[in-house]
Amino acid sequence: MNDETEVWVSRAMMDTTLIKGFDSDIYEADEEKALLGLRMTRRAEIVTPDQVPKIMWLKPTQKLKNAPDLFLGGGYWIASAALADVLRQFDLGETKLYPVSLFRSDRKTPFDGEHFCVAFGEIKDTALPELSPRLGKVPYRTDPLWTLSLAPEDGDVALSPGATQGVDLWMEPKIRDAFFLSRNLVTALRAAKLTKRLGLTRCRVIRPN
Structure with missing residues (x-):
């Protein structure tokens, strides 16, 4: 990617x-x-x-x-x-x-x-829940875990720059029931008219000042 x-x-x-x-x-x-x-x-x-x-x-x-x-x-x-x-x-x-x-x-x-x-066999530990206030924290867990909003919007999920490196399809260990995609993969899926049921929203990549 x-x-x-x-x-x-x-x-x-x-x-x-x-x-x-x-x-x-x-x-x-x-x-x-x-x-x-x-x-x-x-x-x-x-x-x-x-x-x-x-x-x-x-x-x-x-x-x-x-x-x-x-x-x-x-x-x-x-x-x-x-x-x-x-x-x-x-x-x-x-x-x-x-x-x-x-x-x-x-x-x-x-x-x-x-x-x-x-x-699925790839993870990137790049999610930043502390900068993603619309994520919901899963209760009663010893290991912190979050979920997407029921009505997610662009920018809900903040990721560190490592998300832009490596594989084009992956999961994040801190976010349940979601998978992540690179821009190039999404572009290809759109060209093939395969994004209708994916429920895609854009993440925020937080880069150091």
Whole structure:
């Protein structure tokens, strides 16, 4: 990623309309292993291919005509081929895109297109909550953790200059349910018309005087 002043944050992880009811092969075969992998991906810890699903199917109670370009299925973030194609053009570091086959509830009828499990594997500890008054502090925690506002605005999140260096997609350990993107990545996603459901707002990069 180039040293740019513009960094963006997505609230997609807070969007409950992106939650879709899916079951998976890994959960069916080994629930404990599946839950461990889920906890790791939520913390952007590196996971191996055998820690994410290879096959997922829609729950019988869930109605879904078409899979969105990004959604949470069975606890895993799933990207369309179109979204994955854009992401691959950038520095993802240890974040991986693992192929996953999506089926209807009969486990036989596939959803159209290819899909990929997004296994976040990069963090940058650059968030400055003390300079981000609209962030909400998560109560009853020994380790300080914050969340985005329910109606986030540009400038809500302050970051140190390190946010402009390194990978183009990452998570921040002090901010829950959010991922961050470089300016160049957001520009490419916009060109591909893939930002509609990402809930993007611009961060403030605080540079020394």
